[in-house]
Amino acid sequence: MKFIRQTFESFRFAWQALQSNLTRTILSLLGVTVGIFAIVAVFTIVDSLERNIRESLSSIGDKVIYVQKWPWGFGGEYQWWKYFQWPNPSYNEYKYLYDNLESASAVAIMDFKGATTVKNGSNSMEALIQGVSFEYNEISDVPVETGRYFSPIETDASRNVAIIGYEIGQTLFPNQDAVGKEFKLAGNRFTVIGVQERKGESLLDFGGNPDTKCIIPYGAFAKLFQSGRPDPDIVVKGYENDEGMMELEAEVVGLMRSRRGLKPRDENNFSLNRPEAAAQAISGLFVVLTVAGWVIGSFSILVGGFGIANIMFVSVKERTNLIGIQKSLGAKNYFILFQFLFEAVMLSLVGGLVGILLVYLLTFMPLGTLTVTMSAGNIVLGLGVASVIGVLSGIVPAMLAARMDPVIAIRAK
Structure with missing residues (x-):
């Protein structure tokens, strides 16, 4: 019960720290916002494209084979001069x-x-x-x-x-x-x-x-x-x-x-053509688009992660005296660690939520005949990535804060 209460107190301290430096908080989460937006947007559009194309393919039959003169060409050399004679x-x-x-x-x-x-x-x-x-x-x-x-x-x-x-x-x-x-x-x-x-x-x-x-x-x-x-x-x-x-x-x-x-x-x-062959060829294209989304988003998230880590180191430096007072009053190491770790994760999650909100607004934009729908899986993915970035960005500053000597920390100016 005591652990839960102290964990909640750590969460409250982290929230107060973010509120007290609102401008810095907004600037820090921009990198994560752009990264999560890029990843979730690419996944959402790719999923919508794939669903639309698969629905169109299902209209020409499931578990069917088309007996035709011309084969459906998906990569490789298309020997039309041979098929022409069939x-x-x-x-x-x-x-x-x-x-x-x-x-x-x-x-x-x-x-x-x-x-x-x-x-x-x-x-x-x-x-x-x-x-x-x-x-x-x-x-x-x-x-x-x-x-x-x-x-x-x-x-x-x-x-x-x-x-x-x-x-x-x-x-x-x-x-x-x-x-x-x-x-x-x-x-x-x-x-x-x-x-x-x-x-x-x-x-x-x-x-x-x-x-x-x-x-x-x-x-x-x-x-x-x-x-x-x-x-x-x-x-x-x-x-x-x-x-x-x-x-x-x-x-x-x-x-x-x-x-x-x-x-x-x-x-x-003669040629035996299957709709699933077209689906597999299209899926290969979607894999490339997905990888491109991860690459683009990863660079933005990497920059955002470094930004959050830098801000956390600054926060630890600014609050060194407060850390010393808390530890002298009996605060455990995990209490101090959770303060800064929660602050980093919350910072990253807010950035992720803003990125997801931007993608959600994107679904209302007219994109011709393409209907864009954001799935729950992509929302969970965005929040999961943001949480991991928050943990990775905040763990080192949080550990440094938790290991401070209370006597040295309380004398800091």
């Missing part, structure tokens, strides 16, 4: 995989046509057209707010029906329910059977922004836009118990090689 995936190959794959929970085919005008009377806008097979909603989430998803009959019969994005619905059918209404696409009438939930703008939209996307059956898409050389994507989704989708990938490779008549020594003439 054949495009075809609808027949999709049917072959659909009929024979045993390791897939779903198989779908899709294709895109960008910047296509959709019209309803005098209302029109440019939309991204996506043709999909029925199983597409098992590959990627299609959040239909009003209406419904395609039926197997509609996709198999290539009917002119569509699921439109929120913005398309608001533009073509203002102030009314779009479900059941007709609009024109490439000179053909399509009936709206569903409207997707509003997503809003995001930093990256893999597969296009759902708000400006019009999804139609793949057969209807092929009749309108695949008169030339079609280049669809075949997408296969694995089971949850297939770790790393190794079994699914091996089966897809075997079936595709068999379908294309490749000999054992021939290399694959």
Whole structure:
């Protein structure tokens, strides 16, 4: 009980010392403020970027493999001249995989046509057209707010029906329910059977922004836009118990090689692309940004730490006589040590809190489509770093004060 009371008294003395030298206190904590701001700001922005990109990647499917002509290039030499000669995936190959794959929970085919005008009377806008097979909603989430998803009959019969994005619905059918209404696409009438939930703008939209996307059956898409050389994507989704989708990938490779008549020594003439590969490549960039934040912040914190240590040495010198009086009245060494250690830690923590407050204010600034959110983990990190800097900056001056001879200290002027 006595120890707790004396510890509290040490804390009170430290607080009074900071209040009595307010100007010096403010100047001392600036270095820590800048350092904590730099570290927490970088971590907050990197976390927000990573979360935004991962959410965008999740929109193109989880545990899926894209069978495509072109590989996704992430570093290294991109041998486009070789990939250029490879054949495009075809609808027949999709049917072959659909009929024979045993390791897939779903198989779908899709294709895109960008910047296509959709019209309803005098209302029109440019939309991204996506043709999909029925199983597409098992590959990627299609959040239909009003209406419904395609039926197997509609996709198999290539009917002119569509699921439109929120913005398309608001533009073509203002102030009314779009479900059941007709609009024109490439000179053909399509009936709206569903409207997707509003997503809003995001930093990256893999597969296009759902708000400006019009999804139609793949057969209807092929009749309108695949008169030339079609280049669809075949997408296969694995089971949850297939770790790393190794079994699914091996089966897809075997079936595709068999379908294309490749000999054992021939290399694959198709690409298997995974969204997680893009996520890993992006994560590597985030690691570099995080390290840069630590380096920049560390220099500022180092300067702030030296500033606090210098101030603490000055405080010990100024209060040497008071230390001698306290020790002569029976104050223990830990009581003196805690006074100065608490003062250093409090000084550093106040600087850290100001830095964190500045980052919090940063989250209210408009940064385009990027939504910045400061997590509790980053707040704890900032306070933890500030506390460590405070301890390291104050421990030596505090130990010098605690070890003073009371007779010599009380005579100091």
